[in-house]
Amino acid sequence: MSARPRSQAMPSRRLFLGAAAATTAALAADLSLGAPPARAADSAYVMGYFTESPNGLGTDYGLHLAVSTDSLNWTPLNQNNPVVTPTAGAGGLRDPFIMRKRDGGFVVLATDLKGTDWGYNSQTIHVWDSADLRSFTHYRRPHLHDMVTHSWAPEAFWDASRGQYAIVYSSVNNSGHSVLMVNYTSDFTTVSAPQVFFDPGYDIIDGDMAVGVNGVNYLYFKSSRTGGLVGARSTSLNPGSFTPFSTSVAHGGTEAPTLVKSLTSNTWYLWGDTYTPNGVFYAWRTTDLAAGTWTPVDQKLYTHPVNAKHCTIAPITTAEYTNLLARWGAPAWNRLKSYNHPARYVRHADYLARIDTYPFDPYTDSQWKTVPGLADSSGVSFQSVNHPTRYLRHYDYQVRLDVNDGTAVFAQDATFHRVAGLADASWSSFRSHNHPTRYIRHSDYALRVDPITTATDRADATFSVGH
Template identity: 75%
Template sequence: MSATPSPGSHPSRRLFLGMAATVPLAVTGTLTLGALPAHAADSAYVMGYFTESTTMLEANYGLHLAVSTDGLRWMPLNQNNPVVTPTAGAGGLRDPFIMRKQDGTFVVLATDLKGTDWNYNSQYIHVWDSADLRAFTGYRRLKLHDMVTHSWAPEAFWDAGRGQYGIIYSSVNSSGHNVIMVNYTTDFRTVTSPQVFFDPGYDIIDGDLAVGVNGVNYLYYKKDQTLVGARSTTLAPGSFTPFSTPVSHGGTEAPALVKSLISGTWYLWGDTYSPNGVFYAWQSNDLASGTWTALDQRLYTQPLNSKHCTIETITTGEYDNLVAKWGSPAWNRLKSYNYPGRYVRHADNVGRIDPYPFDPYPDSQWKLVPGLADSTGVSFQSVNYPTRYLRHYSYNLRLDENDGTSTFAADATFHKTAGLADSSWSSFRSHNFPTRYIRHTDYVLRIDPISTTTEKADATFYVGY
């Protein structure tokens, strides 16, 4: 959309990739090094998001959470159900944002919008407080302006010079097009009058800030379905100047700048236009250059049906407490190694790999249960058809009802091995045809003997969520 673009789908807010349990707290949210009080070193990540799918089968406008130990591959919590949902305004949220505040607790902001009614104009955003993201208190809506327009994709940053937090968001002001606005606050309960933070003279949404990078502040945003950057040596409203080369993967929105914890690499994340949201990432060794190259899609896996994500660093203790509170998924998804945009699913009872996203999305959810013929192996139990399992028949994989026979049990049992193309991934050897492995050919799954490089890639999968 151009004249009235939709809220974006930020996959992160200055995420720092990699694991470094002994690394001191670096930049989190939009805070600069050392801005937070001392606490245990951040060594994991939490993501917030809402969900949509191609036919809106999985449209849920509450706050969802996922966690990660590497910032790339994510585990949804609470079975990918929301952990809190707004009760006022539109009764739903988009574009959540999580930030650790100066006192070490968290604040959650979100767009006041349920669904895709872009004509719904809310002057408010949703706000929660949270000590640990296991409970959410003080729910309120915060009014940002008196204009007859929206307040999309709110984010916050600490402006040390002002001693206040800035809240940036997309809104239409007197210019007649979307700009990035800012209000300042100390408590996320009252705010100053809105100001134009960035207006390049054309329609933009989805501002995302990285503050204090070698003395420069970077603001990325969506322009004409592409991701573009601006920069400034101050955080003053009106001080940012566009400078970067646009990047996109189809229609892309909601940029998010990310820095690795273990290298000098920067990542720029973007989300394809809703509801067909897929995260893509680019990388650069020099943020100041404004140029990016695509990141291998094998390296990252977003939570199922996630949209407009926010990512904040957390401690190992916080990670463990979140998993203990909300629980890990009772299912998995399998990503193809040589077609990493495709996932194992059943369709018309045929096993295959198809491009994510698709509906019905539960076709790609599997319970990896002890093998029906050998408990040291695994069987793939369908989540949406729990009496059915993937089994081979004439070497082709299909979804069949368990008839209780020893033949079915053997056909539906596989042994997980190190990935034939990549040992950090997985391959699955047939129980009763042990020279054959699950592989895809023309996107359809079957069991075959494996020898060539291509066949090894066809037979390699990532077991995730």
């Protein structure tokens, strides 16, 4: 990210309040919070994020959105371009947070910061209202404090005992280290005086909460002591009432915790984001939030949006999911993820096809338009997004990116038939059109078309088609 100390690495935000399918009685008793966790009508999820890539080619500090039906595999909206960008303050955002308000609409909060100018100390945050995340209104920048420091990674929840929303964010108060502060508000415009919400005695950032889970409130944060994500809990929502209790989870240095409750099971997911623009998301799972222990989720099972950073996840209805896709559109391109090397994606480099570890720039090297097969429309051909005159084709059994010369031979070499994954039928494999005993597979990370005979071959020839 920058040379900034890791203890102050840039935060995320997300107080996702989640109990799946909250009952009418629970809602009436205000046991769910800020965004009422999950309502009976919720069946999908929306993610908000900003983007950064290693060399900046995919960097954008506006609000990006993606949708999912399982909270694990995501479809970026608007071609992974922003849907709204701040017009004041730093002119950009980090760490967006989406919450459903008690009136049924949404509020979006975000850090007032563009890029990595850590010396830009904004005492304000960005705020929008939105009825449906298809349009954004009433943009404002509430002033949270008068300290000569920042207001990072704002999130919010409904505090029923106060009859107000709480805005929690990372800042440095008189203690001299980074803590979580809180302001209370009814409208996200006028706010109360700031208070310290959580201070364990050392630097922390990125608070994310699950409120009212079997009478307990959970707060996950990035700990400077462990370099990972740690949980605290309290039976109240009062400032100063939370006590750390969980084991730390991390994949390298990890920040930006996001708690997500499955809408279909008793599973909780904890997402984390590694430092720097080269970072990626990792996920852990548990069926017992009170235990404070987490199991890593196999990377085969999830795919986050390309270049996404510091996400927020909230439940939405089927109608909202459908309407968001209709308003913003799904990507016109796909990415292909390796089955047995799920951190790697198919990309071209020097016009040769291979699988490389994400992230990389140009990230567009891994984006493909899957078009009807050039030799047989029942098959598929892979057209490069950033070299649209070129397609993946095999030549001497090596897969490479060549210009379509219009010949029948090229059309056949560039046509493949998508079949059920040879190692996993829920994935995909691609059989050569003109060499039907051969499939696209990787070998020493380079792509080839080869006969498939062993279990290793089948795994090498299996891919996920996603975004």
